Amino acid sequence: MYINENFIKLPQSYLFSTVASKLKEYRESNPSADLIRMDIGDVTLPIAPCVIEAMHKAIDDMSSSETFHGYGPEQGYPFLREAIAKVDYQERGIEISADDIFISDGAKSDLGNLGNIYSKKSVIGVADPGYPVYIDSSVMDGRGGELLSDGRWSRILYMECKPENGFKPAVPSRGVDVIFLCSPCNPTGTVFTRDELKEWVEYAQRNRSLIIFDSAYEAFVTDPDIPRSIYEIEGAKEVAIEIRSFSKTAGFTGLRCGYTVVPSELKGTDREGNEFQLRQLWNRRQSTKFNGASYVVQRGAEALYTSEGQEAIKKNIGIYLSNARYIRKAMEKAGFEVFGGENSPYVWVKWPGETDSWKLFERILSEAEVSSTPGIGFGECGAGFIRLTGFNSPENTRKAMERISRIKFNEEEGLGEDFKSLNDIKAIRALDDLDVLDDLTHALGI
Ligand code: MLT
Numbered sequence: 001m002y003i004n005e006n007f008i009k010l011p012q013s014y015l016f017s018t019v020a021s022k023l024k025e026y027r028e029s030n031p032s033a034d035l036i037r038m039d040i041g042d043v044t045l046p047i048a049p050c051v052i053e054a055m056h057k058a059i060d061d062m063s064s065s066e067t068f069h070g071y072g073p074e075q076g077y078p079f080l081r082e083a084i085a086k087v088d089y090q091e092r093g094i095e096i097s098a099d100d101i102f103i104s105d106g107a108k109s110d111l112g113n114l115g116n117i118y119s120k121k122s123v124i125g126v127a128d129p130g131y132p133v134y135i136d137s138s139v140m141d142g143r144g145g146e147l148l149s150d151g152r153w154s155r156i157l158y159m160e161c162k163p164e165n166g167f168k169p170a171v172p173s174r175g176v177d178v179i180f181l182c183s184p185c186n187p188t189g190t191v192f193t194r195d196e197l198k199e200w201v202e203y204a205q206r207n208r209s210l211i212i213f214d215s216a217y218e219a220f221v222t223d224p225d226i227p228r229s230i231y232e233i234e235g236a237k238e239v240a241i242e243i244r245s246f247s248k249t250a251g252f253t254g255l256r257c258g259y260t261v262v263p264s265e266l267k268g269t270d271r272e273g274n275e276f277q278l279r280q281l282w283n284r285r286q287s288t289k290f291n292g293a294s295y296v297v298q299r300g301a302e303a304l305y306t307s308e309g310q311e312a313i314k315k316n317i318g319i320y321l322s323n324a325r326y327i328r329k330a331m332e333k334a335g336f337e338v339f340g341g342e343n344s345p346y347v348w349v350k351w352p353g354e355t356d357s358w359k360l361f362e363r364i365l366s367e368a369e370v371s372s373t374p375g376i377g378f379g380e381c382g383a384g385f386i387r388l389t390g391f392n393s394p395e396n397t398r399k400a401m402e403r404i405s406r407i408k409f410n411e412e413e414g415l416g417e418d419f420k421s422l423n424d425i426k427a428i429r430a431l432d433d434l435d436v437l438d439d440l441t442h443a444l445g446i
Pocket of ligand 1 (some may be wrong): 042186
């Protein structure tokens with residue numbers, strides 16, 4: 001038996017597994033550490049009561065032969081597909097039908113699995129920095145080519161994102177078969193405007209490309225001028241698949257549920273130029289390799305589409321967003337260059353003078369006892385940046401910002417241990433007028 005050698009070409013460990021093992025090591029050597037997690041985008045607020053109630057009821061359904069549910073439809077239960085089509089799309093003026101929606105066990109799985117339905121020869125385009133699943137799963141499927149000395153893959157097109165372009169990928173000058181786009185972006189927190197997304201749709205139409213639009217963070221968009229779905233752009237149904245998740249929206253990181261939209265209008269061709277509906281191919285793939293998300297979890301997700309569920313989402317997102325705004329303001333006050341943190345739970349921070357993101361990670365961990373995600377883990381253009389998340393509690397968020405600002409103040413002023421208390425005062429003062437949390441909480445009416 002020969003292995004899939006693409007796996008041995010990959011770096012040893014997935015980004016968040018590496019972070020987790022470094023944190024485990026740190027905890028073992030510092031058992032009394034008061035560590036504040038701001039690395040992986042994992043939620044901290046509990047599941048909404050209406051979802052819990054719906055899941056309890058669904059468990060009761062399993063206890064009687066009249067209401068018991070065995071294998072469900074591989075595409076997901078109609079009750080959930082219909083609720084999604086109605087609330088997330090039709091009520092927002094987008095014509096997506098329940099048949100276009102496929103329930104998943106989260107965005108990450110489908111981002112990787114979609115590679116089953118396009119050619120192994122497809123050239124992939126990704127933003128650098130970007131969510132590592134796009135590249136790693138493409139490499140596993142043999143679409144990476146060779147790993148080059150600069151850490152990039154020979155067959156992948158990297159769309160460089162830097163402070164100069166506001167960390168937004170520009171439309172490439174050449175055609176690419178499959179493009180991964182993420183807005184609000186993980187990791188930089190930046191968002192596409194309607195005009196920018198329109199340019200991407202037109203690019204895909206011109207080049208017959210497929211856009212895989214990762215919209216896992218759409219619920220964080222509060223600005224009405226920023227599109228939450230790519231299908232808000234005319235013509236997008238012919239060129240794009242959209243992927244969404246209940247993980248960050250509704251605290252489902254542990255429950256696992258999301259969905260993928262493959263509109264009936266979206267087609268690809270074989271080598272002879274015959275057209276095929278991608279929805280049909282995806283349906284075939286799912287029916288063969290997936291038995292659906294669990295009935296109990298889908299009933300829980302359905303409850304999110306009640307008015308109580310929608311209110312609960314708004315409330316939790318409001319808290320995470322206010323944390324992110326707080327991080328952004330605090331880091332700006334401390335003199336860092338900052339991106340994201342608005343319409344997004346992620347804040348992307350440049351540490352002046354330090355280009356080694358892992359060193360930065362270690363330093364912030366040991367000096368502030370705050371965990372971050374090193375920017376380099378998202379691509380070469382992430383060197384010298386760290387990603388912070390707004391998913392911790394407001395109290396921990398404030399504490400973490402104070403501690404990170406303190407490192408910065410000490411570093412800039414060259415003050416030693418004796419001056420720690422002076423620095424404390426300065427750092428805290430710098431944060432004093434940050435009333436964004438209260439402002440935003442008030443604005444959202446929570
Ligand atoms: C992240 O921190 O980037 C995400 O939580 C990872 C994920 O969703 O898999």
